[in-house]
Amino acid sequence: MKPILQLTAIQKSFGAVRALKGVSFELLPGEVHALLGENGAGKSTLIKVITGAHQPDGGKLIVAGVEVSHLTPAKARELGIACIYQQPALFPDLTVAENIGLRLKKTGALSRIRWASQRTLAVELLHRIGAEISPDAEVGSLSMPEQQLVEIACALGSGARIVIMDEPTASLTQKEQHLLFKVVHDLRASGVGVVYISHRLEEIFALADRVTVLRDGESVGTNPVADLSEAAMIKLMVGREVSSIYPPATGEPGAVVLALKNLGCAASGVSGVTLDVRAGEIVGMAGLVGAGRTELARILFGITPADAGEIGLNGEQISISNPREAIAHGIAYVPEDRRRHGVILEMPIAHNMTMAIHPKIFPGTWLRFGAENLLACEFIRDLGIKAYGPDAPGGSLSGGNQQKVSVARWLATKPKLLILDEPTQGVDVGAKSEIHKIIRELAREGLAVLMISSDLPEVLGMSDRVAVMRGGKLVEMIAKENADAHTVMAAALGTNGKDAA
Template sequence: MKPQPTLDMFDVSKRFGNFYALKGVQLQAYAGEVLALMGENGAGKSTLMKILAGVYSSDTGSIKIDGREVHVRNPVQARKEGINLIYQELSIAIHLNVAENVFMGSQPRNSLGFVDFALMHTETQKVLERLGARFTSHTMASELSIAEQQLVEIARALIHKSKVLIMDEPTATLSDRETERLFALIRQLRSEGIAIIYISHRMPEVYELADRVTVIRDGTYVGTLQRHEIDPDRIVRMMVGRELSDFYQRNKNHRPGEVVLKVKNLSRKGVVQPSTFEVRSGEILGLAGLVGAGRTELMRLLFGADPKSGGEIWLNDKKLNIRSPQDAVRAGIGYLPEDRKSQGLFLQMSALENIGMNVLDKHSHFGLLNFAALEKLTRDAIQSMALKVSSPASLAMDLSGGNQQKLLLARWMEIQPKVLILDEPTRGVDVGAKSEIYRMMGELAEKGVAVICISSELPEVIGLSDRVLVMREGEIVGEVSGKEITQDNIMKYATGAEYLASDLVGA
């Protein structure tokens, strides 16, 4: 006999104006399992979870906890029902200590009606020890790392006797070691009988953790896969309606043109060794290497974001004197940074302001901006980039990760770049947005733009690049092209194995 689900959501619908964010969605989660919830950005995952957590109310449908129908009207009631949502953006008050954060909004009272701080610290410390935390209930939240703050969020959920724990992209800001610790903790919580709903676009994580996978697309329920059915190709097909192998399709007849960019001995003392390379028009040049290899540092020198110790940069046979990003932009070089939120986007500004940022001078007369022209170029960019925004006035901070990345790309399209540097262009975006970004990169190459792409995802590097430069310890140590672009060849250079191999042959 099949066990009763801890959580049973049925026929859940939610409409915002005339737009259906969810339509007849179902979801079941069982005690002692990790259920991965997957779908493209904008598919409705967050809306569904916010309904469960009491942030939104559904238009139709029912929610049952242990077979009992509940009406979750707000987050406080959700916590009382044992439902806890840990957002990607953690809700930690850094001026409070750990115990105060754990009991925020639900402080216990003593017989006199005062907050029982001693009980708060005692109960918090018990949970921290259960989680294996290396800090105490008295530690100030401002002293904690992001991973430790996440532990505080989990402790808060356990204090409220969580039956259903929702984790939204929990590894987005964690290192590999911190991610391993989180996975061990998730397995521990699963063994304790908690139903965990894990939202992620990272396929390896889902494959490693999930007992089942539920997929939603365009606000509707697509299906649920059991553990033995979990397969990346199948999940992608359910999410976006096409095969994973279709993602890297490029025009096979396209050939790169003449050399556009020449870099000679570009360096920064102690960071980047003298580096020389060329990029052709219409070429996608991949830049591979392990974390810390110097890829981003080299591109920041090229873009003028960091001072160089020496070297020359030539564009269309003209020597450039790039001392700042403004110099690079004027020359026709664009740079999409690795961290779009802190280094790329103006989150508090609109889509129009973000897209038009680099071309304001072209759309102003006598110091006055031509807003009609800016709105037109924004609407054109929204259409060409397939941006999911309600209007040019939509704030960048309200967009999904994939749409934020496409917003940045749209900004660089406006300067009609000769060279475009993309640093981890698909980090933190779902497979659907990845497909759109790959398509745009191919179209840029078709138009003759020289594209330089830094990526830590080897399938991405291999699938997109005409040539690949490999860096190690701040130095370009190898180049592969054509059929030589393989994972083995790239990793040999990235790890130094090619030198080991030659030494063994010599011996």
């Protein structure tokens, strides 16, 4: 059978960050081809290359035997490529039918909108996937899973020969997942090629025919799913045995640094969180996307202040209403979205590193460039940051080194509690294990560390204890000895722990 999609040595860089270093991939008609890789391995970038949202810097893209250059989203659609994005790319002010119409009907600017046929089409598609959504509802009023279903309806209705699904189940409930799986089976039966991306290995085993693993922006192999075990897949993803890559814990944790009692914030959907973090201890925080982990961190850092419960720090009751208070109390937060919140890409890394300690390093508000430079050079040396100097703009560094700059900014505050949110997302494997070493070293020096991560091996490998969140609540606290992939995933998914074990 001839492949309907063939990628050869695709490359793509963003500034100094090389997201794809030469990826090859092929898709056959009537095949579900899973794309697997850790966060930041380049999956999302690859998809955007296939849909024309990103122009590759090098490599070949062949669709149905014809080489395509300068692909745009509009052209991709003509070629029969459809995509369900992780974040629904819908227009909240328009109705479901209008969104479906906008996505599916390639029209000239001056053509009239045919309301009746547009609505009929929407009704039919929603019916085909079994979704109970009114075509006249405004998309903004739908829940996240419902919006995802609209995306799926769009992909289905496009009559595409190539359908890409980027973590389509991330926000779906069980019921909607079943609808989705049925759609995938139908597509496959009708000869459509499906590129399926998911973190959940069990889905890949259930749905996919073949799997291609990406690591650090490179494709490391394509295999029939039947030939691989779960462990083998993880090994391909991570690149080495899981157990060997994490620095070991040492010593007993000290006094309780952070004590949360029934903490909640209605606006961000977090409630009743009770949690202790001790000095010298790394508490890993697992859960699905949207489980409220980042939201909890934002509460602790005063970005969305708590409206219920108590926060104790070193035995004192405190209240935190903005980040400055949090910093003053010795709380540091390395945020998840590095490019938006962690590092200001246009500014020199020295400026980035001192940004949270202005009152300390620049008493009396005058800038002291010498002191700043010195501090930056120390961090560059201590954390092994690869940059041409303290003046290098943040954007000129690779993802891993940017992350180290972000960490340096917070270490400069000399915190008592360090909250890390997805510390190794979008970081290549080498830098990743360096960051892990840094985190462990910090804990050893007596810092209390709360580490949010969606990377299961990382949570298991790094944590002294694992806290699992689901639906804005902390549902389980698992000691290191009892923490394995199944118990953590079962708690995060809310399936019965006994069944999973």
